[in-house]
Structures are given as structure tokens and as C-alpha cells.
Amino acid sequence: MRLAITLLLAPLALAPARAQAPAPAAHASATPRTTAEILEATRASDWRLVAAEDLLILTLGDGGRVLIELAPAFAPRHVASIRTLARARWWDGLAIVRVQDNYVVQWGDPDARKPLPAGVPGMLAPEWDAPLPARFTPNPGADGYAPEAGFADGWPVAVDRARGRAWLVHCYASVGVGRDEAPDSANASELYAVIGHAPRNLDRNVTLVGRVVDGIERFSSLPRGTGSLGFYERAEQWVPIRSVALSVELPPDKRPAVEVLRTDTPAFAAYLESRRNRREPFYLNPAGHSDLCNVRLPVRVRLP
Amino acid sequence: MRLAITLLLAPLALAPARAQAPAPAAHASATPRTTAEILEATRASDWRLVAAEDLLILTLGDGGRVLIELAPAFAPRHVASIRTLARARWWDGLAIVRVQDNYVVQWGDPDARKPLPAGVPGMLAPEWDAPLPARFTPNPGADGYAPEAGFADGWPVAVDRARGRAWLVHCYASVGVGRDEAPDSANASELYAVIGHAPRNLDRNVTLVGRVVDGIERFSSLPRGTGSLGFYERAEQWVPIRSVALSVELPPDKRPAVEVLRTDTPAFAAYLESRRNRREPFYLNPAGHSDLCNVRLPVRVRLP
Numbered sequence: 215m216r217l218a219i220t221l222l223l224a225p226l227a228l229a230p231a232r233a234q235a236p237a238p239a240a241h242a243s244a245t246p247r248t249t250a251e252i253l254e255a256t257r258a259s260d261w262r263l264v265a266a267e268d269l270l271i272l273t274l275g276d277g278g279r280v281l282i283e284l285a286p287a288f289a290p291r292h293v294a295s296i297r298t299l300a301r302a303r304w305w306d307g308l309a310i311v312r313v314q315d316n317y318v319v320q321w322g323d324p325d326a327r328k329p330l331p332a333g334v335p336g337m338l339a340p341e342w343d344a345p346l347p348a349r350f351t352p353n354p355g356a357d358g359y360a361p362e363a364g365f366a367d368g369w370p371v372a373v374d375r376a377r378g379r380a381w382l383v384h385c386y387a388s389v390g391v392g393r394d395e396a397p398d399s400a401n402a403s404e405l406y407a408v409i410g411h412a413p414r415n416l417d418r419n420v421t422l423v424g425r426v427v428d429g430i431e432r433f434s435s436l437p438r439g440t441g442s443l444g445f446y447e448r449a450e451q452w453v454p455i456r457s458v459a460l461s462v463e464l465p466p467d468k469r470p471a472v473e474v475l476r477t478d479t480p481a482f483a484a485y486l487e488s489r490r491n492r493r494e495p496f497y498l499n500p501a502g503h504s505d506l507c508n509v510r511l512p513v514r515v516r517l518p
Numbered sequence: 519m520r521l522a523i524t525l526l527l528a529p530l531a532l533a534p535a536r537a538q539a540p541a542p543a544a545h546a547s548a549t550p551r552t553t554a555e556i557l558e559a560t561r562a563s564d565w566r567l568v569a570a571e572d573l574l575i576l577t578l579g580d581g582g583r584v585l586i587e588l589a590p591a592f593a594p595r596h597v598a599s600i601r602t603l604a605r606a607r608w609w610d611g612l613a614i615v616r617v618q619d620n621y622v623v624q625w626g627d628p629d630a631r632k633p634l635p636a637g638v639p640g641m642l643a644p645e646w647d648a649p650l651p652a653r654f655t656p657n658p659g660a661d662g663y664a665p666e667a668g669f670a671d672g673w674p675v676a677v678d679r680a681r682g683r684a685w686l687v688h689c690y691a692s693v694g695v696g697r698d699e700a701p702d703s704a705n706a707s708e709l710y711a712v713i714g715h716a717p718r719n720l721d722r723n724v725t726l727v728g729r730v731v732d733g734i735e736r737f738s739s740l741p742r743g744t745g746s747l748g749f750y751e752r753a754e755q756w757v758p759i760r761s762v763a764l765s766v767e768l769p770p771d772k773r774p775a776v777e778v779l780r781t782d783t784p785a786f787a788a789y790l791e792s793r794r795n796r797r798e799p800f801y802l803n804p805a806g807h808s809d810l811c812n813v814r815l816p817v818r819v820r821l822p
Contacts, residue, residue: 315735316690342803356660358807386620386715395799411690411715411811415796418803431619431742438735492719495699499646499722503662505809507715510620 249488252481253512260481261473261514262368264427266462268293269472270300275454280429281472281515282389285369288382289341289423292391295334295402296423300460302331304403309452310436314444316410319433320392322403324452330403340397342418343381346373349478350380354490355503359383359414363506365477369425370506372417382422385412385507389424409434412507427472427513471516485512553792556785557816564785565777565818566672568731570766572597573776574604579758584733585776585819586693589673592686593645593727596695599638599706600727604764606635608707613756614740618748620714623737624696626707628756634707644701646722647685650677653782654684658794659807663687663718667810669781673729674810676721686726689716689811693728713738716811731776731817775820789816
């Protein structure tokens, strides 16, 4: 007896992009469709190609690859620092030093001794929020943590219209910048990715810079650190990083093609509704709601 | 530079129980305290010992141990079936067959051929909700998925007072019963544990029977299955289960002592508030909210 819990997004995220489906006049279909049917009916214009200068390729010592999309609109100074570090191949040969269950994977310089390349400031002022985005698609229902929450340009964001500010939120696979207690104690050389239930308590307390769009399972399946806060206790436990490079530094035919589902389209509105009220036959009690981080943002990847 | 993101619960959950702290008159302290300070000041009476007949001990092939508390108040028939299966040592020698990233780990009989012990019905009617609990501590703020959400007897629950019903919710580490499409297609021989962001869409669509109270990282760090829905594709990938036993079947001096923080006490109210508004110096912008599944329920374990 195989359990038939159905979740189609993870397979989609990991599979090579399928050939573009033909474009039926399906967007305005009156019959409620399942998530899979909605995704199958998307058109090329429903997807946004991640720019090569916003795509970080992290390769582990065992060859496993993790793709990270950077978010310059939300953290321009930190993203600039990350691009400089990646162009200098500063992370090459460094390591993952911390894996805390249901929380974060963190990587950087275990010895905290490697000199930073020119152009990376010693410390950056935090970028915990940003101006309101031009296009915002609300996630229906209360968020709890923020006056409004929803999606902008393919990112999960919270919004405070009264203050005119928006910010990226901590969902599974979000990538942020490690800091010490002082808010301006980070320069983006030490990064973390969320591998557990959304730690929204970190929103507006840490600068988020992007999210893992492919390969998060390379992080989430690592052995947990047994030291305080999940740090590995011995140097031989560190997980080697072979390289971290910007996709734009690669020859065009060597770059992964990563597309994220646009969040300002009728297709996304249908997708969102299908996550609130699952239509797969497995579900007898549709929830009528999906919290922001339970709306997985579809990605498709074509590796070179 | 070490990242100072502070989360003290995971270490607490894994450490042997420390000697009971002395009982200062600290419950009504006027000074806001951190989560760690609140837990440090708890008294013996703030904790509930998990009954040995409600404690399932799953031992993996490599000796790794996972402790699961059963929830007979919410799913009495399924828990009875699980107890019968464990007493018959039915799972001994079976395997984990599915690990889907950010979703579930699932175990049972890979060949679906092992005869069930006497007393286990072929199929059970679902137990997706239960009567309202005698004591309920609301989680402040909107839940989104249910009219009310909070805690009862140490469990995260949702409540619908109009219907007079309550149900366990899917949080990280929740344990449920696999089924096929028909709602009455489960007998509790195939179980799963959540290893990702709370899939609340499953609430009231699957029977929840308990939660992992220790050792969830043994599940969450397993290699992900590459088949559909995260199933392992080859038999040699299955993760062997050495045994699944009820603690009450062991001699008293061999039983793990598992205590969960009671949720109907002033200590828990203080704990809950400290999770909504983190007081550790790291936090400059306390969230003012904690969603139900981001309130980790403290556990302390003393192994024999």
C-alpha cells in the first residue's frame, strides 16, 4: 500500500524543463483544475528567466550543485558584495560549517581568516526592507506576521503600505546573510539557507539576499551538526565547497537555464487558488487557505 | 565571523534532562525574559511525562533512535492499531521507503506483502478530528487554516467551536498514517513524519497519530528519494528499520524518560509570549507573532 499524498512541485522543480506545452485557451477555464493541470497549461510568457548575473552556482566537494537566485531589488548592496565575492571565487575551497535541524545550513570561511577581495566592504548596513514593489499579488487570508503578504516578481514578500515598505520573508530555501549581534555586522561572505519550517521570526532581523531555486536537498540532507546551534564540532565534519560562481561568468552554453513562474499573471492566480483548495482526488477537505511559505513557487531548470 | 542566530530549543530537545532547576518565584516576573530563561525557571510540575504505552521507539539499522509520542486522545483506533503492530514487532526488518524533500519520510512494508498481526483491522475509518479538548490554550493571532489554533495537552491543535471539533495539525515532526485515495484506506501500518514546512493542507485529510519527540534529524537528514513523490527507486536504497517497539514493553529501567512542556501553565504562557517577541539581543524587530508550527514544543529526554 503506497501512500498517495500528492505534491507535484518538487518533481517539477528538479526535472529538466519539459518542452513548452502548447498554449490552449485554458487560462479562463470554468472547470477548476489541479495544480498539475494549471502548470501544464502555462505558456512561455508565464515564466521569467533568471538573469545570469543573478544566478549563483554553488558546487559541493562531491559535485552536487545548488542554484541560488539573488534578489538585487531587495538587497542591492549585499547582492553587489556577493557578486564581487563570487567573481573573485572567494568561497572556492571553503565549507559548510553549520547544519541545524529544522533551521539553517550555513557556509563561509571556517577559520574566519581569508582576506576579502577588493570591493567587499568590511561591514554593510542592513537591508531589512525595501520600497514597495511595482507589482504585488496578495496571498489571500491573514498572514499574522505582517499587514499583508504575497508575491512580487516571483518572490514571497511582506508589505506594510502604511510605512511604504516591503521585505523578503524567510521561507524554506530562503538565503540570508549571517551576522553577529550588531545589525551592521555582516558583509555577505557568510550565508545561510533555510532547511526547515519558515522561521519568520527572522524577517527584518537579517538581510535576505535570495533563495535556492534548485538543489536545496543537497543542503537539507546533510548530517546535522552536534555543536551549539548546529555547528560542526570538528574540522573533518565541514562539508567542502568546491566553487561558488556567478552564471554570467560561464560561457553562455554552459549556463543553467532557470525559469521561475511569474506571480503577476492569470496563470499564477489559478495556481495560487489551486494551492488553497487542492483539487487532487486525494483531498476531501480542501483547506481554503495556504500560508505564504506553503505556496511553493514553481521553478523549472534546464541544465547545460 | 560566526552567525549568531539563536535558537535554543533544538539543543534542549536533544540533551539529557538536566537536574530540575530550583523553583524560584519567577513565574510572575515583571521583567521580560528570554525563552532560555523561561525554560530554565520551569518546575517539575510544568512538564508532563509521556506514558510508556504512548511512546514508540523506532531504531534504524545503524542504531539511530527516533522517539514518537502517540496521541490516543485524537486517534484512538489508529493508536490501538499501532500499539498492536508494535507489540507484534511487525515493523522489525521493514524499511523507510520514501524521503521527499520539504515534505515527509515514510516507512512500512516495501513489498506490501507482510501479513498483519491479529487484531489489526484491514482498514480503519479515518480519525480526522475529535471532540474539543478539556483544556485549550489559544495561540494568539490569526491561524488562517482554522477558526482557532492553539495547544492542548502539549499538542498543536486546531479548533472549530461551532462544530465542537478539534484536530491535530501537521507541523514539522508530526506523524500520520499513509492512505490511498479512499479515506478509509489505512490501517496504520504505513506511517510518515513531516520533515519540512508545515503541510497544513493535509490537516483533516489524513489521520495524525503523534509526533517525533526526539531524533527527527535521523529522518530529515536521510538521502532524498529520486522517484515520483520521493520514493526510493531501488530496494538497496531502502533505509532498514531494525525495530519499532512500545516503551512499555521494555523493563522500566530501560525506558527513555520523555517529558513535554505542559501547555496549560503560566510557564507555557510566558514561553509562548517569548516566541512571539524574541528577547535575545540578536532580535531588533520582534515579530509580535508566531504561527502555530513555529512554536516549537519543548521536550526533554533522559535516555536509559
